[in-house]
Amino acid sequence: MRWLDDGRPEARAELDALYPHTGNAYFIGITGHPGSGKSTLVDAFIRLCRERDLTVACIAVDPSSPFSGGAILGDRVRMNRHALDDGVFIRSVATRGNLGGLSRSTPASVQVMDAMGFDIVLIETVGVGQDEIDIVRLADTNVVVMVPGLGDDIQATKAGVMEIADIFAVNKSDLDGADRVVREIKTMLSMNESADDEDAWIPSVLKTVATHQEGLEPLFEAVEAHRDWLQAHRSDRDRDRQRIEQLVRLVISGEFDARIGRLLGTDTWKSHLEAVLDRTETPYEAADALFDEIF
Amino acid sequence: MSETQTKQSDASPPETTHRVLIGKVGLDGHDRGAKVIARALRDAGFEVIYTGLHQTPEAVAATAVQEDVDGVGISILSGAHNTLVPEIIEALEERGADDIFVFAGGIIPEDDIATLKDQGVRAVFTPGTPTREVIDFVRDACREQADNR
Numbered sequence: 001m002r003w004l005d006d007g008r009p010e011a012r013a014e015l016d017a018l019y020p021h022t023g024n025a026y027f028i029g030i031t032g033h034p035g036s037g038k039s040t041l042v043d044a045f046i047r048l049c050r051e052r053d054l055t056v057a058c059i060a061v062d063p064s065s066p067f068s069g070g071a072i073l074g075d076r077v078r079m080n081r082h083a084l085d086d087g088v089f090i091r092s093v094a095t096r097g098n099l100g101g102l103s104r105s106t107p108a109s110v111q112v113m114d115a116m117g118f119d120i121v122l123i124e125t126v127g128v129g130q131d132e133i134d135i136v137r138l139a140d141t142n143v144v145v146m147v148p149g150l151g152d153d154i155q156a157t158k159a160g161v162m163e164i165a166d167i168f169a170v171n172k173s174d175l176d177g178a179d180r181v182v183r184e185i186k187t188m189l190s191m192n193e194s195a196d197d198e199d200a201w202i203p204s205v206l207k208t209v210a211t212h213q214e215g216l217e218p219l220f221e222a223v224e225a226h227r228d229w230l231q232a233h234r235s236d237r238d239r240d241r242q243r244i245e246q247l248v249r250l251v252i253s254g255e256f257d258a259r260i261g262r263l264l265g266t267d268t269w270k271s272h273l274e275a276v277l278d279r280t281e282t283p284y285e286a287a288d289a290l291f292d293e294i295f
Numbered sequence: 296m297s298e299t300q301t302k303q304s305d306a307s308p309p310e311t312t313h314r315v316l317i318g319k320v321g322l323d324g325h326d327r328g329a330k331v332i333a334r335a336l337r338d339a340g341f342e343v344i345y346t347g348l349h350q351t352p353e354a355v356a357a358t359a360v361q362e363d364v365d366g367v368g369i370s371i372l373s374g375a376h377n378t379l380v381p382e383i384i385e386a387l388e389e390r391g392a393d394d395i396f397v398f399a400g401g402i403i404p405e406d407d408i409a410t411l412k413d414q415g416v417r418a419v420f421t422p423g424t425p426t427r428e429v430i431d432f433v434r435d436a437c438r439e440q441a442d443n444r
């Protein structure tokens with residue numbers, strides 16, 4: 001998997017060999033504001049899955065520092081109790097800026113975990129970057145984690161994140177204001193067009209206290225209900241198609257970013273830049289020429 | 296921190312992103328030292344898997360393997376280094392991951408440092424070591440690792 005992160009060519013052959021074995025895992029995305037309790041919820045969810053004899057892999061995404069490119073990947077702090085359980089595999093990944101890091105390695109990691117035969121693959125991200133939203137779109141069921149006390153933030157929460165939610169988990173419900181958040185989400189949902197469509201999935205809204213393993217059974221049931229709904233309304237092939245479409249897009253954009261990354265700083269790059277600076281070339285002409293360069 | 300912040304400008308970013316695990320084993324509840332090193336490494340361009348307090352040697356090794364790190368840095372203050380650090384090395388070996396290098400930091404007496412090194416610990420840093428020195432060590436060890444892959 002390390003090769004995948006680094007985009008090494010060896011990885012490609014391995015991936016191609018693995019691919020026929022994918023398509024069996026159930027993917028669940030967990031997205032929400034920093035500190036909303038995603039990792040704690042993932043930890044509690046893994047525990048519940050293990051009680052039900054389901055194996056779980058988790059990809060925990062954290063942002064890379066835009067300055068150094070480094071990252072502190074601390075999600076495991078909340079998941080340590082599973083460290084010695086063979087039925088649990090946790091992998092921390094950094095976004096690595098936008099030059100192909102996340103978009104290149106994560107779809108690959110996801111495939112590896114799928115091929116390894118895990119029943120469930122969880123993907124934790126804060127969901128602020130476009131990359132991350134793209135990643136979460138790989139999931140069959142998306143859980144968006146909200147917390148009380150964000151005030152008017154429900155409206156402010158990135159539209160993209162709200163749209164992907166199949167389930168809202170109002171975590172930290174031990175704190176004041178959880179019911180209000182639940183009401184606000186429900187009000188918001190009732191304004192969606194799909195609210196009037198009998199066949200549409202109406203996102204469930206439930207309260208959890210991840211630190212005390214509370215609300216996890218209902219969360220699990222909500223995931224099952226969403227899965228059942230998917231099965232009733234879309235064929236397996238359609239669901240797979242949606243993920244594959246996203247996967248192929250991610251692989252293309254990852255490759256594209258990687259190629260741009262390799263182009264940056266080369267002589268060709270610099271000479272076009274200089275030409276644009278000298279006003280002998282327009283930015284569009286330079287881009288056209290450089291575009292040809294990477295393909 | 297300010298010290299490491301200014302330094303990152305002259306440190307060229309690593310060619311491939313190196314990954315290291317920073318963790319604490321043993322019973323003491325201080326992770327300040329570990330956090331300082333974790334942040335310094337991040338600022339130097341490393342991906343740091345931070346596992347927090349009270350890890351068992353077994354859990355550290357299992358995590359290191361899952362996360363595919365180049366190296367493991369263990370912070371220790373409780374005086375239990377003589378048993379815990381070798382146990383990590385052993386656990387790594389058991390998992391076929393003896394290529395992952397191990398370094399330690401904490402209040403460790405001179406004599407013990409020699410013993411630990413005999414047992415395979417690549418470097419031991421005592422309090423007061425400049426973070427730059429730790430970063431340089433980790434970078435060199437990671438590069439060596441990458442060359443051997």
Ligand SMILES: Nc1nc2c(ncn2[C@@H]2O[C@H](COP(=O)(O)OP(=O)(O)OP(=O)(O)O)[C@@H](O)[C@H]2O)c(=O)[nH]1
Pocket residue numbers: 032033034035036037038039040041075078126171172173174175208209210211212
């Ligand atoms: N009161 C309360 N605190 C919680 C609950 N769940 C998590 N926390 C606390 O919230 C803090 C953040 O939890 P994490 O699980 O690390 O949150 P996260 O969303 O994964 O954070 P990032 O990955 O940094 O974005 C920790 O101190 C948790 O103990 C809860 O249900 N109630």
Ligand SMILES: [Mg+2]
Pocket residue numbers: 038039040074075124
């Ligand atoms: Mg987290």
